Amino acid sequence: MGAEDTRLDPAALEQLRELGxxxxxxxxxxxxxxEAPPLLAVLHESDVDEVRRxxxxxxxxxxxxxxxxxxxxxxxxxxxxxxxxxxGAPALVDRIEAEYALVAAELRR
Amino acid sequence: xxxxxxxxxxxxxxxxxxxxLGRSLEGQGHSxxxxxxxxxxxxxxxxxxxxLMLLDVEMPEVDGYQVLxxxxxxxxxxxxxxxxxxxxxxxxxxxxxxEMGAEDYLTKPVNAVLLRARVQxxxxxxxxxxxxxELISKFATREVAEDLLTSGFSLGxxxxxxxxxxxxxxxxxxxxxxxxxxxxxxxxxxxxxLMMDAxxxxxxxxxxxxxxxxxxxxxxxSPTPDFRLRAVRAARQxxxxxxxxxxxxxxxxxxxxxxxxxxASGQVIAGYTGTQQRATYTCVGDxxxxxxxxxxxxxxxxxxxxxxxxxxxxxxxxxxxxxxxxLMLQGKARAVNVYSVAPGS
Numbered sequence: 001m002g003a004e005d006t007r008l009d010p011a012a013l014e015q016l017r018e019l020g021x022x023x024x025x026x027x028x029x030x031x032x033x034x035e036a037p038p039l040l041a042v043l044h045e046s047d048v049d050e051v052r053r054x055x056x057x058x059x060x061x062x063x064x065x066x067x068x069x070x071x072x073x074x075x076x077x078x079x080x081x082x083x084x085x086x087x088g089a090p091a092l093v094d095r096i097e098a099e100y101a102l103v104a105a106e107l108r109r
Numbered sequence: 110x111x112x113x114x115x116x117x118x119x120x121x122x123x124x125x126x127x128x129x130l131g132r133s134l135e136g137q138g139h140s141x142x143x144x145x146x147x148x149x150x151x152x153x154x155x156x157x158x159x160x161l162m163l164l165d166v167e168m169p170e171v172d173g174y175q176v177l178x179x180x181x182x183x184x185x186x187x188x189x190x191x192x193x194x195x196x197x198x199x200x201x202x203x204x205x206x207x208e209m210g211a212e213d214y215l216t217k218p219v220n221a222v223l224l225r226a227r228v229q230x231x232x233x234x235x236x237x238x239x240x241x242x243e244l245i246s247k248f249a250t251r252e253v254a255e256d257l258l259t260s261g262f263s264l265g266x267x268x269x270x271x272x273x274x275x276x277x278x279x280x281x282x283x284x285x286x287x288x289x290x291x292x293x294x295x296x297x298x299x300x301x302x303l304m305m306d307a308x309x310x311x312x313x314x315x316x317x318x319x320x321x322x323x324x325x326x327x328x329x330x331s332p333t334p335d336f337r338l339r340a341v342r343a344a345r346q347x348x349x350x351x352x353x354x355x356x357x358x359x360x361x362x363x364x365x366x367x368x369x370x371x372x373a374s375g376q377v378i379a380g381y382t383g384t385q386q387r388a389t390y391t392c393v394g395d396x397x398x399x400x401x402x403x404x405x406x407x408x409x410x411x412x413x414x415x416x417x418x419x420x421x422x423x424x425x426x427x428x429x430x431x432x433x434x435x436l437m438l439q440g441k442a443r444a445v446n447v448y449s450v451a452p453g454s
Contacts, residue, residue, distance in 0.1 A: 012218070015218075015220075015221070016129075018221070019129070019132055019133055019136065019221055020132050020136075024132060027128070028125060028128055028129065031124055031125050031128060032125050035124060035125070053167065053169060056167055056196070057122070057123050059196065060123055060125070060126065060196060060217055060218075061123065061125045061126075063196070063197075063217065063218055064125055064126070064129065064217070064218040075198060
């Protein structure tokens with residue numbers, strides 16, 4: 001995989017490392033990976049408020065780890081949920097899940 | 110530059126954010142506690158003292174706005190500095206929070222350098238405010254101190270409806286001349302303590318103390334609809350406290366005192382007068398002059414408490430009065446109706 005295919009912004013990871021070292025980054029990543037699956041499941045629901053909030057949290061955590069593309073997709077869904085209309089959301093949720101798989105794989109390394 | 114560490118409450122429903130903020134703040138020497146939602150935050154805030162709160166906007170149930178609104182509504186919490194933590198795409202919400210009284214904001218993921226700077230600045234401001242409050246409370250009442258701190262310090266007055274009360278010790282000059290300085294000061298201190306208790310209990314504000322005389326205001330700076338009744342109740346309590354004090358003094362073979370109280374109500378100009386370095390909350394106007402004249406007139410009529418007609422109108426017949434007729438008072442163009450109030454409470 002080339003550098004441009006990297007899911008995580010190295011600068012963001014470096015900032016986290018400066019804060020607490022490798023062990024802290026590993027703990028933080030484990031927390032994110034543990035909390036993400038139930039939140040991703042919520043994205044399939046029909047309650048716009050729940051979807052918006054889950055997308056918001058995923059976006060926030062994505063940003064923390066420099067998962068820019070993932071965070072951008074989550075933000076799109078959050079914005080859409082805010083309008084109250086989730087038409088077309090399932091396709092977006094699919095893209096979010098696919099992107100998450102890549103992010104998670106990279107975080108586990 | 111590194112400020113003294115503070116006790117910080119971090120409120121965020123997102124565990125990753127809590128870990129991140131906690132780590133950063135602890136790394137900067139602060140002690141940190143966490144709340145996972147707004148309700149828990151309010152519970153902790155009411156139980157414990159914190160120097161600063163980092164508050165997330167978007168939370169289920171009780172969100173950041175609601176927490177902010179509640180603490181700004183609570184006199185015990187409203188001075189707690191709050192830094193909002195928010196996503197970069199939510200700057201609209203930041204504006205709303207700042208308008209609601211939040212001190213500052215940080216975007217997530219939080220940059221450690223910015224975090225340090227904003228936290229230190231907020232803690233420093235809080236320390237200065239606490240110091241200022243302590244200082245102000247030494248020469249002003251609690252109400253005035255609160256008013257000064259919430260409205261910000263601005264010299265400038267406004268018209269308010271209030272009751273002005275003047276009180277002094279009869280023949281104090283003679284007492285001072287025939288007693289030692291230590292006894293005179295002790296007497297004055299006892300007297301002021303009693304008077305301020307009675308005035309403070311009715312929500313009045315003592316804003317002047319000169320020799321044995323004092324002036325108090327009811328209805329300002331915090332407006333109360335029953336300011337006239339409160340002023341008169343305070344006056345009766347003052348006279349009664351002095352009588353009790355005299356009984357103690359008599360038993361100790363010490364000097365006894367009597368006081369005179371004058372109260373007038375109406376529109377006054379209230380505000381801070383002085384300079385930026387030294388100022389006092391005061392009221393001026395005809396009403397204030399009338400109260401001073403009534404107080405002086407208590408000696409002439411040999412009554413402990415005299416009030417004007419407008420003060421009487423605010424008593425709803427709850428307190429026994431004795432009309433003293435129309436009096437031409439020194440410095441007043443027209444005669445005023447004067448009533449004396451029976452002592453006792």
